[in-house]
Amino acid sequence: MKVAFIGLGNMGGPMAINLKRAGYTVQAFDLSADAIAKVRAEGVDVAASAREAVQGAEVVISMLPASKHVESLYLGDEGLIKLIQPGALLIDCSTIAPASAQKVAAAATSQGLQMIDAPVSGGVAGATAGTLTFIVGGPAEALERARPVLQAMGKNIFHMGDAGAGQVAKLCNNMALGVIMAVTGEALALGAAHGLDAKTLSQMMAVSTGRSWATEVCNPWPGVLENAPASRGYSGGFGNDLMLKDMGLAVEAAIGVGATVPLGELARNLYAMNKQAGRGGQDFSSVVQLMTKPA
Numbered sequence: 001m002k003v004a005f006i007g008l009g010n011m012g013g014p015m016a017i018n019l020k021r022a023g024y025t026v027q028a029f030d031l032s033a034d035a036i037a038k039v040r041a042e043g044v045d046v047a048a049s050a051r052e053a054v055q056g057a058e059v060v061i062s063m064l065p066a067s068k069h070v071e072s073l074y075l076g077d078e079g080l081i082k083l084i085q086p087g088a089l090l091i092d093c094s095t096i097a098p099a100s101a102q103k104v105a106a107a108a109t110s111q112g113l114q115m116i117d118a119p120v121s122g123g124v125a126g127a128t129a130g131t132l133t134f135i136v137g138g139p140a141e142a143l144e145r146a147r148p149v150l151q152a153m154g155k156n157i158f159h160m161g162d163a164g165a166g167q168v169a170k171l172c173n174n175m176a177l178g179v180i181m182a183v184t185g186e187a188l189a190l191g192a193a194h195g196l197d198a199k200t201l202s203q204m205m206a207v208s209t210g211r212s213w214a215t216e217v218c219n220p221w222p223g224v225l226e227n228a229p230a231s232r233g234y235s236g237g238f239g240n241d242l243m244l245k246d247m248g249l250a251v252e253a254a255i256g257v258g259a260t261v262p263l264g265e266l267a268r269n270l271y272a273m274n275k276q277a278g279r280g281g282q283d284f285s286s287v288v289q290l291m292t293k294p295a
């Protein structure tokens with residue numbers, strides 16, 4: 001089966017590589033030469049443009065930064081919706097506004113295509129290991145068609161409802177993650193200010209009630225976990241600007257239905273302050289540096 005894969009960044013690159021390893025014929029594309037070089041080195045075929053990548057594809061997957069990129073790819077400048085072969089299945093794995101996902105899905109359906117929103121959780125480590133969680137919105141029939149493709153890149157699949165429901169659920173998850181990361185940094189900074197060793201404090205928390213992904217997998221303190229972005233100058237991982245985008249989408253989603261998200265609003269401001277401090281391109285765990293400069 002031929003799969004077009006557009007967007008080969010921190011997440012899309014390893015996902016495309018896993019699809020290729022699972023035996024799919026992958027035609028990939030990205031605007032960045034660096035991103036292309038990484039997947040090419042793993043034997044993935046790269047097209048000269050998104051338009052070329054989707055030619056003859058039965059499945060089209062996109063993994064782009066934000067709503068504007070997804071709308072532009074399918075509806076705007078690239079206008080892929082009109083070029084993709086009728087009957088094809090579109091899977092957008094980017095985290096975008098639920099309203100954007102609904103708009104693109106409606107346009108796809110009107111062109112005789114099927115579409116699901118399937119944002120992911122699990123980070124770069126999950127994308128690389130093929131253990132992502134897919135959080136899906138769209139028709140059940142389209143999800144069943146997508147299931148084997150998703151299983152080549154992940155291990156858990158949740159069907160949340162109609163088009164856009166996957167995005168709403170993903171925003172709920174990331175709003176919780178954003179708050180938890182910020183407060184974990186705050187707790188470690190408090191301990192360090194009292195002379196505690198951040199590694200021992202993290203090890204204790206990881207088996208106590210303060211445990212979370214932020215203590216155990218992506219600890220914000222340098223040197224606590226060898227493979228965490230904090231231990232490599234906050235590079236790779238999940239960018240602060242992407243977290244800021246997701247927190248903003250979560251707050252907008254709350255405003256849309258009159259929900260109260262006081263901690264989400266507060267944490268959104270922390271990621272905005274972290275961006276203003278010049279760390280927009282770093283992993284979002286660098287938010288700890290608003291509380292202290294970890295040694």
Ligand code: NAD
Nearest residue numbers: 007009010011012030031032035065094095123124237238
């Ligand atoms: P990234 O910035 O590393 O990658 C995005 C890629 O899209 C870049 O390589 C960029 O060149 C490419 N791109 C942009 N516009 C394009 C276009 N028109 N055509 C082709 N390529 C284009 O971002 P990422 O970390 O891979 O995240 C992608 C999405 O996944 C985001 O929506 C993010 O919120 C979400 N996400 C990220 C993580 C993570 O840990 N990084 C985890 C879960 C979800």
